[in-house]
Amino acid sequence: MSARILVIEDNADLAQGIAYNLKLEGYEVRITPDGRAGLDAAVRWAPDLILLDLMLPGLDGFEVLRALRTSGSRTPVIILSARAEEADKVRGFKLDADQYVTKPFGVLELLERVAALLRRAGHSATPREETLTFGDVRIDLARRTVAKSGQEVTLPPKAYELLLALVRRHGAVISRHDLLREVWGYGASVVSRTVDTHVAELRRKLEDDPAAPRHILTVWKIGYRLDS
Amino acid sequence: MSARILVIEDNADLAQGIAYNLKLEGYEVRITPDGRAGLDAAVRWAPDLILLDLMLPGLDGFEVLRALRTSGSRTPVIILSARAEEADKVRGFKLDADQYVTKPFGVLELLERVAALLRRAGHSATPREETLTFGDVRIDLARRTVAKSGQEVTLPPKAYELLLALVRRHGAVISRHDLLREVWGYGASVVSRTVDTHVAELRRKLEDDPAAPRHILTVWKIGYRLDS
DNA sequence: GCAGTTCCGACACAACTCCGTCACCGCTCC
DNA sequence: GGAGCGGTGACGGAGTTGTGTCGGAACTGC
Numbered sequence: 001m002s003a004r005i006l007v008i009e010d011n012a013d014l015a016q017g018i019a020y021n022l023k024l025e026g027y028e029v030r031i032t033p034d035g036r037a038g039l040d041a042a043v044r045w046a047p048d049l050i051l052l053d054l055m056l057p058g059l060d061g062f063e064v065l066r067a068l069r070t071s072g073s074r075t076p077v078i079i080l081s082a083r084a085e086e087a088d089k090v091r092g093f094k095l096d097a098d099q100y101v102t103k104p105f106g107v108l109e110l111l112e113r114v115a116a117l118l119r120r121a122g123h124s125a126t127p128r129e130e131t132l133t134f135g136d137v138r139i140d141l142a143r144r145t146v147a148k149s150g151q152e153v154t155l156p157p158k159a160y161e162l163l164l165a166l167v168r169r170h171g172a173v174i175s176r177h178d179l180l181r182e183v184w185g186y187g188a189s190v191v192s193r194t195v196d197t198h199v200a201e202l203r204r205k206l207e208d209d210p211a212a213p214r215h216i217l218t219v220w221k222i223g224y225r226l227d228s
Numbered sequence: 229m230s231a232r233i234l235v236i237e238d239n240a241d242l243a244q245g246i247a248y249n250l251k252l253e254g255y256e257v258r259i260t261p262d263g264r265a266g267l268d269a270a271v272r273w274a275p276d277l278i279l280l281d282l283m284l285p286g287l288d289g290f291e292v293l294r295a296l297r298t299s300g301s302r303t304p305v306i307i308l309s310a311r312a313e314e315a316d317k318v319r320g321f322k323l324d325a326d327q328y329v330t331k332p333f334g335v336l337e338l339l340e341r342v343a344a345l346l347r348r349a350g351h352s353a354t355p356r357e358e359t360l361t362f363g364d365v366r367i368d369l370a371r372r373t374v375a376k377s378g379q380e381v382t383l384p385p386k387a388y389e390l391l392l393a394l395v396r397r398h399g400a401v402i403s404r405h406d407l408l409r410e411v412w413g414y415g416a417s418v419v420s421r422t423v424d425t426h427v428a429e430l431r432r433k434l435e436d437d438p439a440a441p442r443h444i445l446t447v448w449k450i451g452y453r454l455d456s
Numbered sequence: 457g458c459a460g461t462t463c464c465g466a467c468a469c470a471a472c473t474c475c476g477t478c479a480c481c482g483c484t485c486c
Numbered sequence: 487g488g489a490g491c492g493g494t495g496a497c498g499g500a501g502t503t504g505t506g507t508c509g510g511a512a513c514t515g516c
Contacts, residue, residue: 074244099405142400144447156472157449193494194474200495211495220482221493384461421505422463428506439506448471449504 003118004028006047008038008064009080010056014186018051021107022114035059039067047075049117051110054081076117080105104185108161108168112141132167134228135215137206139167146206153205158183162198163206166216166226175223199224231346232256234275236266236292237308238284245414246279249335250342263287267295270303277345278305279338304345308333334413336389336396343369360395362456363443365434367395374434381433386411390426391434394444394454403451427452 005027009015012033019029030045032038035056042050042064050068054061065077078099099113132139136149146153146163155163165182166174176192184190203210217225233250237243238261247257258273260266263284270278270292278296282289293305307328327341347370360367364377374381374388383391393410394402404420412418431438445453 143453144401144450158473190473191475193476196494197474197496200497203495218494386462418462419464421465424505425463425507428508431506446505 002026002028003048004030004045005049005051005114006038006041006045007031007051008035008041008056008061009051009053010034011053017186018107018110021111025111025115027114033057035061035064039064042068042073042075043071049114050075050077051114052077052079054079078110078113078117104187106161106181106183106185108164108182109185132164134167134170134226135206137215139163148206155202155205159198159201159205162195163202166202166224170226170228173219173222173225177223179223195224230254230256231276232258232273233277233279233342234266234269234273235259235279236263236269236284236289237279237281238262239281245335246338249339253339253343255342261285263289263292267292270296270301271299275303276349277342278303279308279342280305281308304349306338306341306345334389334409334411336392336410337413340369340372340389340392344372360392362395362398362454363434365443367391376434383430383433387426387429387433390423391430394430394452398454398456401447401450401453405451407451423452 005022007015007018007022007029009018009031010033015031015033019031022029030041030047032041036059038050038052038056039059041047052061052064056064059067061079061081065079068075068077076098078101080101080103082103098117101110101113130141132141138147139145140147144160146155146160161183162179165179176195179195180188180190180192199216200210203213203216207213207215215227217227219225233255235243235246235250235257237246237259240261243259243261247259250257258269258275260269264287266278266280266284267287269275280289280292284292287295289307293307296303296305304326306326309328309330326345329338329341358368358370360369366375367373368375372388374383374391389411390407393407404423407423408416408418408420427444428438431441431444435441435443443455445455447453
């Protein structure tokens, strides 16, 4: 049984993007463009988790969350906010949001948090596995560690997420642009060449011979591809 | 056989949360939303332990407790009080209650007290183990003490609970936010950096070389992880 | 009051991110 | 098959961000 996720977000573009990725992960997704409809869906549809934008037309995110909580709902909520200001964060926490993600955020980061929350809420039957492997590399999602032939390798956050993005679609070619969107997030102001830097780091730490990679491959003019 | 716990609490939100965590620990849980139903269940269902809110509609917590005791019941009771003043009242009551916990409380604290009371009442068949260990550190849950290579170490309450939170999910990465919710409780207005302070204390007292921790590890940008 | 504890702000430091530069590689076109 | 050109790899360092540490203020229990 797949978990149901409600996305309350007025930016249709963004909402669609998120929904697309969630569906890829096997979740059931519904989108509402404003607070009132969202609150309604939260009650009627009884989702297992809610992604909530703060900046909404009409009823804003704070009000939605408060209404939800005072009505006794314990549904886990992840707040998506454009404003990174501390005041907002505090308000969000005091309202018992379970997570707080500021835009721009990477899809992967969001997916990870969703999985984590659902796992804790008892929906351990999420489609995601606990460990991933390719070649002699093993990724432990819970521990957030990577090991090459048993030897633990420390990867900084960005490199780790990039690796996950590659592994998630291993075998397929992924463009720098896609990687940027998945890891750095929609609207991140980063040059696409930056991806190369982090790929280089991955190769340095995970390939036997970084100069002649056997797993993290370059696809000329297109992007990268991860081979087992 | 698992112990039976009765939760008398009118805030459905809170009651569900408590019940969820108790069930996770393997207890059998029943909830009643008011004093009269609670008293009724206390007699008929014969729980091994009662969690009792003071602010109840109709028959309040004091009256429930008094009725219970005058009827000769010796069932252990933990009082959940909203304010510190109420805690004082309970004290003045000269302890017909076995414990009192003031809101907001951490889940861990509550679980600890529940386990302790049941243990004392002879229900040692709680699902939880009596001691936990990692590295050369041993935690004695019953005595609430911690020893490093046989040498007893004194940890203040918050540090102790933080340690438990880490040990309970040892191996996995836990975010500061999660730690806050588990140890400090819902709606606690504490900055997440405070976690760092207490982690530092744990390292100082439990690591051979606090500057190069081998068990209580930092996961950059995410949180902490306890390794054996 | 006193000792112990909790919490936060300030600062220094460490880790990480990202881009510029340059060299080199592979494709394309003649 | 060689020249030209755009794409990629390698490297270093400036800037940013997150964490460790410390001291002290506020609070609590005794």
